[in-house]
Amino acid sequence: MSAFDQSGRRVEVRRVTVPAHRMTPLKNAWLSLYQPVTDNLKLDMRMNLKTRKVEVKTTKDTPDGGSLQKAADFVHAFILGFEVADAIALLRLDDLYIECFEIKDVKTLRGEHLSRCIGRLAGKSGKTKFTIENATKTRVVLADTRIHILGSFQNIRICRDAVCALILGSPPGKVYSKLRSVCSRLNSSY
Known part of the structure; x- marks a missing residue:
């Protein structure tokens, strides 16, 4: 799904579904997941509790579209059960x-x-x-x-x-x- 912001740039969104058994670990580790995505990749990230999805969205400061997919893979890795430190490697290295x-x-x-x-x-x-x-x-x-x-x-x-x-x-x-x-x-x- 994509829309356009005030400057005319395309805003893209990725949604990662969270199963019920991973909701509590996600809430407990939210800050350690949120910080690398928003600070390093310049993306917006939020947790939609009604649909049980983590939504990652580009901003005007986002350097490229590849960072959006990296962030989605990072969140997905945590949801699969990997530690935050191991999942962060997906953000830093390209061949993982x-x-x-x-x-x-x-x-x-x-x-x-x-x-x-x-x-x-x-x-x-x-x-x-x-x-x-x-x-x-x-x-x-x-x-x-x-x-x-x-x-x-x-x-x-x-x-x-x-x-x-x-x-x-x-x-x-x-x-x-x-x-x-x-x-x-x-x-x-x-």
């Missing part, structure tokens, strides 16, 4: 992406098999998830049966392969050793 998929996209699991799979992905006290994140330089959010990965294109691919191996039943030790070899090969090529 988010990939989302479900466990059933990799393998159809039901009942206890599904909960065992989620446990294998997280690991004891989150150890497996943190190991994958640190080895691949990505951020992973396990939201019920959905998996969200934030990182560069190549790192997302490596992370996704490790997560898929765990979903398919590989033991974590085997996944760690494969990650170690892939990451050492990747780091030596730089």
Whole structure:
């Protein structure tokens, strides 16, 4: 949707829908989300409580249209479950992406098999998830049966392969050793 302001410039708006379970975290972190969008990107941002959407709008000071999409991606990343500090990286870096998929996209699991799979992905006290994140330089959010990965294109691919191996039943030790070899090969090529 677009309209025009007094100076004749086009005003563009992006709306990001907020599910009910993310409304409280959004309200609690509102100032830390609001400040980078309004100060750095020169955009207007408001929360519409009736429609449960965050609205981001260009102003006369907005440098370009790309910042509007960056702000929408930033808010969307927080709503998916990423920390504010991780989501801010989307504003600062250009080559970061988010990939989302479900466990059933990799393998159809039901009942206890599904909960065992989620446990294998997280690991004891989150150890497996943190190991994958640190080895691949990505951020992973396990939201019920959905998996969200934030990182560069190549790192997302490596992370996704490790997560898929765990979903398919590989033991974590085997996944760690494969990650170690892939990451050492990747780091030596730089």
